[in-house]
Amino acid sequence: MKIQIRPENKNDYKTISMVNDMAFGQKDEGILIERLRKNKKFIKELSLVACMGNEIIGHILFFPIKINSEKDSFDSLALAPMSVIPELQGLGIGSQLV
Ligand SMILES: CC(C)(COP(=O)(O)OP(=O)(O)OC[C@H]1O[C@@H](n2cnc3c(N)ncnc32)[C@H](O)[C@@H]1OP(=O)(O)O)[C@@H](O)C(=O)NCCC(=O)NCCS
Structure with a gap:
């Protein structure tokens, strides 16, 4: 099974939401991704x-956060x-995405 991993582009947005809806069995994650995309910190x-x-069969998103401790702050x-x-779950595709 040959899997190619690449950054998303505008044509993928609808399918990414659909893949998330299918994987999670509800629409919250697809909506979350659409909202994060509008955030200026989003890295496409x-x-x-x-x-x-x-065919898009999986998706992964890394979003910038700041971790604050009492003394420091880490990006x-x-x-x-x-x-x-x-x-297609359980076949190693998630591991490849990570
Ligand atoms: C989680 C998910 C993306 C993993 O993708 P995948 O292609 O099925 O994962 P892989 O086959 O590469 O498995 C990778 C490892 O994750 C583990 N794993 C897979 N799904 C898991 C889950 N829901 N919970 C905990 N561990 C999970 C596997 O057992 C495997 O561990 P191993 O390497 O020690 O055997 C996929 O199962 C999925 O879409 N699940 C529904 C959505 C979800 O729960 N997303 C994660 C929260 S954001």
Whole structure:
């Protein structure tokens, strides 16, 4: 099974929401991704799709966050959400996306 991983582009937005809706069985994550995309901190190169041929079958998003301790503040990335369509879960695609 040959999987290609690449950054998202504008043509992928609808399918990314659909893949997340299918993986999670509800629409919250698709809506979350659409909202994060509008945030000025969004890094489009860190929203990645997994493709089998021309079909998007998985997605992963890393979003910039700040971790604050009492003394320091650290820039980091949150991994969420990630999704693989139900019929292809458990085959290692999620690991490749990470
Ligand atoms: C989570 C998800 C993206 C993983 O993708 P995948 O292609 O099925 O994962 P892989 O086959 O690469 O498995 C990677 C590892 O994650 C583990 N794993 C897979 N799904 C998991 C889950 N829901 N909870 C905990 N561990 C999980 C596997 O057991 C495997 O562990 P191992 O390497 O020790 O055996 C996919 O199962 C999915 O879309 N689930 C529904 C959505 C979801 O729960 N997303 C995560 C929260 S944002």
